[in-house]
Amino acid sequence: MPRQSTPTVGGDEQQARDTVIVGFTVYAPSGTDWRTTDRVRIRGEVCEITGEPGDWGQSPFTGTRGPMQFAADRVTG
Known part of the structure; x- marks a missing residue:
């Protein structure tokens, strides 16, 4: 699921450049093992897992397992 965020104005990420953060909220199958140090390819772009x-x-109620959810961001600029 696409999402968009921007860094804090004047923050370290934005010194003397235009920073764009493109992000996704990912719902992966249950039982998969994702970590904050992993990278994932989404729509051909390599993104880092954040959080x-x-x-x-x-x-x-049903005993079924739900998905794994994580945020993945690609930072440019």
Whole structure:
């Protein structure tokens, strides 16, 4: 799922350049192992996982497992 964010104006990421952060919220199959140090290819672009991946866990109603969710960003500029 595409998402967009921008760095804080005047922050370290934006000194003397235009920084663009393109990001995605990824829903991966349950049981997959993703870490904050991993990179993932989305639409042909290499993105870094940002933040801690979240496991939706098991439904108390059906017993099925939900997806793994994580944010992935590509920073340019």
